[in-house]
Amino acid sequence: MKENIWSRMLNLDRRWIFLFIGVVCIVPFFFPFGLPVLPTAHVISIFDYVENLGPENAIFVSFDFDPGTDPENMPMAVAVTRHAFSRHIPVFFTANAPLAQGMLESGLAYITNPALEGYFHVVSWQEWAQYRDQGITERDQLEAAWEADGNVLPANSSGWVFEGRDFAKLGYLPYFSLVILGMTSSIASQYPEDMNGNPLVEMPMLQEHKSLRDVDLAATFSGTAACTWWITYGREKIGLPVAFGVTAVSATDYTIFIQSGQLIGQMGGLRGAAEYEVLLQNAGYFDKPDRAFIGMDVQNAAHLLILFFIVLGNIAYFAGGFHKKGALLKGRR
Amino acid sequence: MKRTVPLMIVLVGGVLMIIQYFIPHRISQDIFDNYTIWVPIIGAFALALGVGSLTRLHGHKVRNKAPNWPYSLAVLLPIYLMPIFAFFVPVSFGGGMDEPGFYHFAFMHIQVPIQSTMFSILAFYIASAAFRAFRAKSVLATILLLTAVIVMMGQVPIGELLGSWFPKLGLWIIDFPNNAAKRAIGLGVGFGILATQLKIIFGVERNWLGGAGE
């Protein structure tokens, strides 16, 4: 077939596409557009559900992802955790793989990093031992007693989080699907200690929420199908409400669970996380959205570029008359 | 004998687990609990075998200076060094990115970026695949193309600026036509799983035991 501009355009070397994608992914970091993100029904339903919970409830936030999908899954997990911490909802943190435990550590380190605006100030299990000994374990009383002893919340902090009262780091256990199954009877039977070796059974949040039956939501963030374990062993066995945060490429896999009522809602990719961040901002929890929102500029630019390439390919296809010839040059190289 | 014993174990175990599903009695639960205890134990032993296999493969390449043997070294060193660092320099809570300790440093500043980079390659490949695949070659291909554009634009704020119907229509496409097709495939898959399981339990399918089953 004779080479012309249309055939060259149609057989564009993929490395050009890679180069352009690379450029449009970098530029928005320097020149952000900050276009508004409108939350969709699947994300709003998760937000509203968490919004209706309080210190008397408890949720699971499960970091079920590898470092690979960190850019998509981490902002979701961070957003839900920050929401729960803001509302003083006790959070059990779990991980489905050894590396996922690293992501859990990393996510918590980000949320509790004093260098960042709006961070949550951690009071470790050991630090508030004396209050426990005095029988002060109720959330508001504990905070009042803690502050009465001269502890002042830093100006850039969103609030205190007491380990064992507001959160417990359960971490990773092998064959996590079976761990979920075991936790439907008793959390402590699976996790006698937390990740740092603290006795879980002594933690007030565990005494109030002994099994998954006493838990009001499991939010799982995953780059694989590991999230469905929570449906199989949690939702279907004991009726545990479940919410998903999944990568954009897998998002359409799980919308059937929303329709069937097995899933409260789902965050798909960076967009889902950005929507949650916007909802947090709109509800007045934080002044500005977080990392996912910033990343949306890159998505905007990349989507437009992909659209441009699709249009370009079709123009070349028709203008070059390939639709008549019935033979399309192979676009591989 | 080498075949019969595993097949018997599979038959008895498989039938037992099917029956167990319908029996809530304590005895039945105990059988299931025992099964759940055995799975991680077998997994732990298999992991040791897995690491052994990787060591044997790459050790062999390094010893024989096989082509690209430095890559093998790059596999072997972290496998054994990371647990050593993790054991001697444990990770503690808080401190963000400035956490001391080599394990944490290697995890946060080597492993996470490398793996995230691998995932980010997807963006490049998707662009390239979309360019090649989305051509209006026929009526069906045109419908696919338009659907893809609507869903894609519905996912980003720029689509919302162009028209608020973009995200709504995108979500509708995901929720209905997409789910209908998914369910159709899913039901077929479900029965495929059922038939495969039965073939294995009743020994019709023996390939997983090795060979072509004759």
Next chain:
Amino acid sequence: MTRILPLLLLILTALAAAQTVEQEQQPIPAEPEIAEASAEEVLDIPPGDISPLAGVDLTAPGDITVMDHPDDSGDRLIVSFSPGSEAEYADLFAAYIIYRRPAGGSDEEWTNVGVMPVGEGTQFVDGYDPDFPVNIGESYEYRVSALYLDETEVMGEPVIAQEVASGQWFHQGKVRVLVACLIFLGLIFYFFSRARMGATMYLRPIAGIEAIDEAIGRATEMGKPILYVPGLSDISDVATIASLTILGRVARKVAEYQTSLIVPNRDPIVYTVAEEAVKQAYLEAGRPDSYDPNSVFFLTQSQFAFVAGVNGIMMREKPATNFYLGMFWAESLILAETGSLSGAIQIAGTDAVTQLPFFITTCDYTLIGEELYAASAYLSREPMQMGSIKGLDSCKAILMVFITAGALMSIMDLLAGTQTLSWLKNIVTTQIVD
């Protein structure tokens, strides 16, 4: 909210107080020491004022009936009771507290086994709390108290449970599942037996499966290896098992053709099974000496590290044929596109629907959904295997009848305002929550 907070406070403190009672083996106090926040605080009663319930003759909850929980392993009891004065003083009522002791036990043995906040009805399932398990066959005694916001706890009379907990040998809620299983299993076995009796069965050709032999031959001609990725999931995933069955057949052909095979694994158990399958295939092909123990190996459990490893193999070893059969997730396109770049002929197969478009775009042949499960039967052409495909198709036919009926009924409901769809739904669906 203002009402919920004090209520919550009371419930939590009641729980804590009751558990202290249990730990210290003390009888229930006549006047429970509950309050951190006083009734005056929670009800906005000025200090010194008298509680609205002072001097009121309150009736305790009563008529306790205890039944064995159906369809369980014998670790639960259902405690029902009738309310006392709570309806009358609904604004002041906080929660019911359920106490249990072994029948005929002492007062010290009363244990708080549950708190039911206002609005949760008058039926309690005992046995969910892992700290206070219900034992099979043991007789218990129950009493229920009503806790009011002003700390008043009105204690009901103890009642010996009418029933003891016992395990059942069949879950009544799973009858429909059993019926469906029997129908589907019956159909599959029927076609197994027909196949065994020699009935001829036609299977439509699937290009991807027919291309497998051709792809192995191509690699042999080119003198390059074959890469076989059995998915990224674990052995409990049936897609992985289906992939391993195909691997057995591919390995046998590979052994016959004397081509080299590379099988990287993400799961250690899958690795051991894959290794055994390949080794056995070489043995059956009569070439055990050609088997390379380094051809099947474990790579890593990390999703994208595995992809990086496999991509590296593709770029360095340049396999002539790549098989991706099994379960794949977000990494599918990265694998297949790299394989395409390396110039290999690629055959993929997965039941992960969202990854199918990526494989279809980048691979030469793709097995869609159940085709992956059918591949083994196609490759072997064994009568029993073919029978399983026919059985599977007949199961699908039944389902299609239900789906069509459901669609028609839902249209009819829409047009005529009838409720026929819910009738069908009731027949075919079942809610099983333990």
